[in-house]
Amino acid sequence: MxxxxxxxxxxxxxxxxxxxxxxxxILPGLYRxxxxxxxxxxxxxxxxxxxSYGKQEFSDFVKKAITENLDQHxxxxxxxxQFLSMVTYKSLDANDNENWESLKQSLDLSLITAFYLSxxxxxxxxxxxxxxxxxxxxxxxxxVVEKPFGHDFDSSRELNNILSKVFSENQIYRIDHYLxxxxxxxxxxxxxxxxxxxxxxxxxxxxxxxxxxxxxxGVEGRGEYYDNSGAMRDMVQNHLMQLLCLVAMEPPxxxxxxxxxxxxxxxIRSLExxxxxxxxxxxxxxxxxxxxxxxxxxxxxxxxxxxxxxxxKISNWxxxxxxxxxxxxxxxxxxxxxxxxxxxxxxxxIFQDHPQINGxxxxxxxxxxxxxxxxxxxxEPGPGGMRLIEVPLDMSFAKSLNQEVGNLTKAYExxxxxxxxxxxxxxxxxxxxxxxxQWTDKVISCWEKHRKTPQIYDPYTSGPEEAYMLTNKDQRxxxxxxx
Ligand code: BG6
Numbered sequence: 444m445x446x447x448x449x450x451x452x453x454x455x456x457x458x459x460x461x462x463x464x465x466x467x468x469i470l471p472g473l474y475r476x477x478x479x480x481x482x483x484x485x486x487x488x489x490x491x492x493x494x495s496y497g498k499q500e501f502s503d504f505v506k507k508a509i510t511e512n513l514d515q516h517x518x519x520x521x522x523x524x525q526f527l528s529m530v531t532y533k534s535l536d537a538n539d540n541e542n543w544e545s546l547k548q549s550l551d552l553s554l555i556t557a558f559y560l561s562x563x564x565x566x567x568x569x570x571x572x573x574x575x576x577x578x579x580x581x582x583x584x585x586x587v588v589e590k591p592f593g594h595d596f597d598s599s600r601e602l603n604n605i606l607s608k609v610f611s612e613n614q615i616y617r618i619d620h621y622l623x624x625x626x627x628x629x630x631x632x633x634x635x636x637x638x639x640x641x642x643x644x645x646x647x648x649x650x651x652x653x654x655x656x657x658x659x660x661g662v663e664g665r666g667e668y669y670d671n672s673g674a675m676r677d678m679v680q681n682h683l684m685q686l687l688c689l690v691a692m693e694p695p696x697x698x699x700x701x702x703x704x705x706x707x708x709x710x711i712r713s714l715e716x717x718x719x720x721x722x723x724x725x726x727x728x729x730x731x732x733x734x735x736x737x738x739x740x741x742x743x744x745x746x747x748x749x750x751x752x753x754x755x756k757i758s759n760w761x762x763x764x765x766x767x768x769x770x771x772x773x774x775x776x777x778x779x780x781x782x783x784x785x786x787x788x789x790x791x792x793i794f795q796d797h798p799q800i801n802g803x804x805x806x807x808x809x810x811x812x813x814x815x816x817x818x819x820x821x822x823e824p825g826p827g828g829m830r831l832i833e834v835p836l837d838m839s840f841a842k843s844l845n846q847e848v849g850n851l852t853k854a855y856e857x858x859x860x861x862x863x864x865x866x867x868x869x870x871x872x873x874x875x876x877x878x879x880x881q882w883t884d885k886v887i888s889c890w891e892k893h894r895k896t897p898q899i900y901d902p903y904t905s906g907p908e909e910a911y912m913l914t915n916k917d918q919r920x921x922x923x924x925x926x
Pocket of ligand 1: 620658
């Protein structure tokens with residue numbers, strides 16, 4: 444069993460406190476941390492939103508959020524009652540001056556206080572200005588900002604400017620929940636905690652790297668937001684680029700927030716601009732009575748991509764000429780996220796019956812079944828000649844660590860505890876986000892310049908046909924999207 448280290452008592456003020464993220468992830472995640480003894484009882488969680496809620500009505504909302512989103516074995520009535528007594532509601536409109544003073548009165552600002560903005564970026568600045576105006580910010584305050592962190596480079600810079608007027612960079616926590624996933628952090632442990640991989644981790648031994656984040660769900664319910672973003676802005680600019688950074692970065696000299704983020708930033712800045720033939724866009728069609736992307740988005744003329752595949756290159760000494768294939772999409776065959784490091788084929792085979800031996804593949808699975816899997820070539824058991832087969836060396840975390848998959852700490856709860864501890868390693872720094880947007884903007888303007896439009900693909904497949912060409916033309920193949 445891992446050790447639980449309690450955090451100091453804190454205040455968490457959650458703007459957007461009745462929203463979808465609060466309901467599905469944040470409140471259940473906080474309950475879990477409380478349940479395992481990590482959150483002291485004297486902490487306060489204040490959900491803030493415009494709507495007015497009666498005390499009982501709000502308590503029922505929190506209870507429902509927890510019971511509907513967590514395994515029942517985690518819920519015991521005493522703990523739940525204690526947790527509910529820590530969570531209160533404050534009705535507040537970011538646009539006016541009312542109730543900010545009473546929010547301030549309800550907080551002991553000598554405690555660590557995290558203001559979590561789980562709201563649309565259009566009201567970021569109003570909230571931040573009011574936090575300042577009503578004197579709620581102290582040196583031990585932190586601000587947590589959800590994505591989307593801007594829509595392009597200019598808007599991300601503007602958001603950074605707004606934040607930096609009242610907070611210093613070491614108080615700002617820009618969330619990318621992918622960084623909170625168990626396996627994503629394990630990638631760093633794997634690379635920098637083992638002597639085995641690092642000497643091979645370069646263009647001399649690695650043929651290419653594939654990063655896949657496939658989702659089975661469509662955009663139902665979020666059509667309006669998504670239609671303005673598309674897969675590039677919604678997933679690649681943040682989640683996939685963060686994965687790319689962790690897999691490609693140089694070893695930081697120390698595992699500290701700035702050392703790690705400095706190395707990630709160098710990767711982003713070394714990304715080459717893409718050629719339009721290195722970009723594939725797709726959009727899901729309909730199947731049976733299930734709506735197409737255009738119908739889900741409520742926009743019959745939409746040309747937004749619900750799928751994107753890219754071939755990227757990093758121009759530095761370690762990765763010269765190594766292809767990084769990235770793809771993500773909605774309504775695909777399965778919900779699978781993985782990073783696959785494909786090593787080069789053997790330079791020479793000594794086995795006459797096997798003139799060519801495939802390179803090993805190291806697959807780091809983010810979800811489902813978090814773990815690491817390596818294909819190795821061995822002799823097929825049995826008498827007779829030397830027949831070779833490829834078998835998986837499988838290290839599923841749940842199995843290896845004897846844990847239920849559901850018990851692995853979830854991304855949001857881990858990240859919130861890091862906010863309270865003041866550990867920024869798994870959060871994006873301002874310059875990193877801006878650099879990611881700069882590259883993203885170039886990719887988008889490249890496809891716009893070439894008037895690329897998404898190819899329609901059949902739902903629950905591996906995406907558009909054109910995506911196959913991206914790897915086939917390099918004599919490579921995408922890995923199957925399978926669990
Ligand atoms: C979010 C995107 O950031 O990540 C969603 O906005 C996407 O469109 C989600 O569905 C995927 O997260 P996860 O953790 O379910 O892979």
